[in-house]
Amino acid sequence: xxxxxxxxxxxxxxxxxxxxxxxxxxxxxxxxxxxxxxxxxxxxxxxxxxxxxxxxxxxxxxxxxxxxxxxxxxxxxxxxxxxxxxxxxxxxxxxxxxxxxxxxxxxxxxxxxxxxxxxxxxxxxxxxxxxxxxxxxxxxxxxxxxxxxxxxxxxxxxxxxxxxxxxxxxxxxxxxxxxxxxxxxxxxxxxxxxxxxxxxxxxxxxxxxxxxxxxxxxxxxxxxxx
Numbered sequence: 001x002x003x004x005x006x007x008x009x010x011x012x013x014x015x016x017x018x019x020x021x022x023x024x025x026x027x028x029x030x031x032x033x034x035x036x037x038x039x040x041x042x043x044x045x046x047x048x049x050x051x052x053x054x055x056x057x058x059x060x061x062x063x064x065x066x067x068x069x070x071x072x073x074x075x076x077x078x079x080x081x082x083x084x085x086x087x088x089x090x091x092x093x094x095x096x097x098x099x100x101x102x103x104x105x106x107x108x109x110x111x112x113x114x115x116x117x118x119x120x121x122x123x124x125x126x127x128x129x130x131x132x133x134x135x136x137x138x139x140x141x142x143x144x145x146x147x148x149x150x151x152x153x154x155x156x157x158x159x160x161x162x163x164x165x166x167x168x169x170x171x172x173x174x175x176x177x178x179x180x181x182x183x184x185x186x187x188x189x190x191x192x193x194x195x196x197x198x199x200x201x202x203x204x205x206x207x208x209x210x211x212x213x214x215x216x217x218x219x220x221x222x223x224x225x226x
Contacts, residue, residue, distance in 0.1 A: 120145075121160050121212055128167060128205035132198045136175060139201070143168040156217040160208060163221040167204045170224065171197060 124142045131139035146168060151161035174197045181190030207226050211218060 121157060121164070122209070124164050125205050125209045125212070128164070128201060129209075131171070131201050131205075136171075139168060139171055143172055156215070159217040159221045160212055163204075163208055163218045166222060166224070167201065167208075171201050 124145060127138040127142035127145075131137075131142075142164070146161065146165050151158050174193060178190045178193040178197060181187075181193065184190075203226050208218065
């Protein structure tokens, strides 16, 4: 309701301070502002496509192109030779102490050289041991070898030489007796004599080889026993 003193124009200023009049509650048309038109963007021109230039056709009278130089590939130097590894002289990778080496040397028996007639003595002993399988043929050859010649000068070889002579001469005489007794009618005695003779010759030959290999002389070369 209007009060005295209110303004008589349509614009009521009470709307600005929280009061509303009947006129201010009525709707008023509002002018719509048209939106500005956007300017069309210019279209981008397509990029020109460059055509490849045609290759010139070779002319028959053009000189040929010079050949390309051939460059040899670099040759690698040969590898340096690797020195060969020599095997270790010791049986194990650990080196033996001087004390251990000295003990092993003390335990080894001293090596003795062959006597003066060493090889000849071994050959005669071999013929003596082969007397049984060869039925006395090798013993006869050994008897010829030790008869009619001087023996060695050193005591060890001389003792074996005399021992061989005694063995071969005794075997020859005993074998001859045994062969005579067989046709004479004493067959058992002749066979027994030849059997014990063969055993005696083999034992004396083996004993002589053992002593010669050990470097020992025959203590009593003129005896008839082993």
